[in-house]
Amino acid sequence: MTKSSYRVTSDGIDTEALLSEVxxxxxxxxxxxxxxxxxxxEGRIVERLEYEVYESMALEEMRRIGEEIARRWRVIxxxxxxxxxxVPIGQASVAVAISAAHREEAFAACRYGIDTLKAxxxxxxxxxxxxxxHWVGPCHAHGAxx
Amino acid sequence: xxxxxxFFAYLRERCGVREADVELPEGASVDELxxxxxxxxxxxxxxxxxxxxNRVYVDKGHPLHDxxxxxxxxxxxxxxx
Numbered sequence: 001m002t003k004s005s006y007r008v009t010s011d012g013i014d015t016e017a018l019l020s021e022v023x024x025x026x027x028x029x030x031x032x033x034x035x036x037x038x039x040x041x042e043g044r045i046v047e048r049l050e051y052e053v054y055e056s057m058a059l060e061e062m063r064r065i066g067e068e069i070a071r072r073w074r075v076i077x078x079x080x081x082x083x084x085x086x087v088p089i090g091q092a093s094v095a096v097a098i099s100a101a102h103r104e105e106a107f108a109a110c111r112y113g114i115d116t117l118k119a120x121x122x123x124x125x126x127x128x129x130x131x132x133x134h135w136v137g138p139c140h141a142h143g144a145x146x
Numbered sequence: 147x148x149x150x151x152x153f154f155a156y157l158r159e160r161c162g163v164r165e166a167d168v169e170l171p172e173g174a175s176v177d178e179l180x181x182x183x184x185x186x187x188x189x190x191x192x193x194x195x196x197x198x199x200n201r202v203y204v205d206k207g208h209p210l211h212d213x214x215x216x217x218x219x220x221x222x223x224x225x226x227x
Contacts, residue, residue: 052155054217057201118222122198124155125223135156137221 002070003077006062008055008123010085013092022077027099031110035094037087041136044129051084051093054122058082061121069098069113073105080113082123093125094118147172147212149179155220160189170210177206179216195220 005021015034022030037049066078079097087093096113100106125136151166158164168182176197184190196219197204203219210216 052158054152054154054198054201054219057198057217060201120203120222122154122217122219122222124220126155135159135220136223137156 002066002075004063004066004070005077005079005081006059006066007081008053008058008084009081010083013081013083013095015092015095015097018079018081018095018097021079022097022099024076024099026101027076028101029103029106030097030099031103031106033094033096033110033114034092035114037089037091037093039089041127044127044134046089046127046129048128049087049089049093050126050128051082051087052124052126053082053084055084058121058123062117065113065116065120068116069109072112073100073109075100075105075109078109078113080117082117082121084123147174147210149210149212149214149216151179151183152215152217154218157190157195157218157220161187162189163187172212174210175206176204176208176210176216179210180206183218190218 015032019032039046062080069075069078076099082094096110098106098110127134127136147170149168149170151168153161153163170179180194198217198219199208199214
């Protein structure tokens with residue numbers, strides 16, 4: 001039985017707490033992915049980022065990803081957390097931590113976890129830059145407003 | 147039957163609503179609800195976004211039931227690049 005934790009928070013992400021959450025005496029490997037907000041995107045200077053969430057579905061979707069990880073790899077614990085609301089530049093917006101007996105499983109599961117989270121968990125990012133704002137995503141041509 | 151519709155991110159801003167109730171005949175599918183929404187909210191794009199019913203992604207043929215929670219899911223962009 002894999003231990004798991006999925007959260008959405010408007011506070012800062014505590015990566016040390018995440019690591020201790022997945023800590024286990026049987027774990028020989030722990031991977032931690034941390035995504036941080038950047039000050040530049042597509043040539044624009046980003047001054048502020050804001051994330052919007054469909055929280056009930058986001059938590060269910062994270063749980064589905066965690067269950068798929070447990071089916072595919074022998075992992076001991078899975079933790080995922082996404083920050084929402086305003087996230088200052090240079091701070092963590094998302095983190096995925098995995099513990100496993102060996103590093104192969106820990107790396108593969110963490111990679112799958114963050115890639116799938118970014119593709120399916122209903123969270124949207126809005127960039128605010130000088131002179132405008134912009135929802136990030138492949139179909140955002142109509143999302144820009146000034 | 148009555149369906150609760152949720153709007154997020156740029157679709158929420160374009161349509162100016164967070165949620166709306168839509169009355170549909172029994173047995174209607176997601177596709178029929180989308181057609182109804184496009185008429186009621188002309189700001190919706192011609193190309194449909196992804197759809198979720200009761201917090202699970204579905205395709206347009208998915209049948210709806212009374213009191214379903216239906217969400218329009220614009221392209222997600224969680225995390226960072």
